[in-house]
Amino acid sequence: MPTGVAIRDVREQLFDAAERILLRAGPSALTSRAVTTEAGCAKGVLHRHFEDFDAFLAAFVLDRVDRLDARAAALVGSAGAGTVVDNLTDALSALFGSVAVAIVALVSFRDDLRARLRRTWPAGVPVLTEAVAVIDAYLTAERDLGRVSADADVALLAPTLIGTGHLLFADRGAAPPEREAVRRVVASVVAGVLREG
Known part of the structure; x- marks a missing residue:
């Protein structure tokens, strides 16, 4: 140019x-x-x-995390509609089908980027911790509607779903998992807390 x-x-x-x-x-x-x-x-x-390349990368990561807000609103808005398993399957597939898995690798790959992100994001990898918050909010909404049991530990279920989802999608060399494979994992994780008809 x-x-x-x-x-x-x-x-x-x-x-x-x-x-x-x-x-x-x-x-x-x-x-x-x-x-x-x-x-x-x-x-x-x-x-x-940008001050330097790591400042650029930190801004890039946080920009992509901010984009989760629209997905979060859509997921929480889906509470009470469809099935919990299908809603979670779609959410995990959309999240990990995006740049999220690559961002996890980027943050793991660059020490200076991790250090810079720690200034504003004190724990975890930004995209994953934000995704846990999204799933937690959705499961809480479903619990409030009675489709997830009142004693469900959503604070444990959310990171379990995100961690498992990340493992399913993390192999950059392979094709993403089929929807049914994601659905089976989700169904297994939440089976004990579902109260749907």
Whole structure:
């Protein structure tokens, strides 16, 4: 891109480029040069908007975590409709079919990124801890509606579902699991607490 040409929504353009690289080639391929090349802009553009590359990556991770808000609202809004197992299956498939698994690998891969994220996100990997909160909120809504037993430990079920879901989807070299495989795992985890007809 020639110098002096304004770039619209530069942060989003850079974040989208980072996501494409991360999904295509993994965390080791994610460099400032690769991102700016993918975004079609000069390398200096990234450094005008971010203190350094780890600041860019931290902003990218948190931006992608913020995108879970719409999914969270949709999942909690689905409480009382469909089945609990199907709702959770769809939520896990959507979450882990996105960039979430790659972000977990990225955060694990880069020590400086983890340290920077700890300043604002004190525990866990941001995308996973946020996903646990989403599942917890959904299961709590279903418990309030009586479709999940009143004594269900949603604070235990939510991380169990996220951890198991992550393990199902984590193999970047293989095709994602079939929906039925995800559904079987979900059904097994929540079988003891369902009160649906």
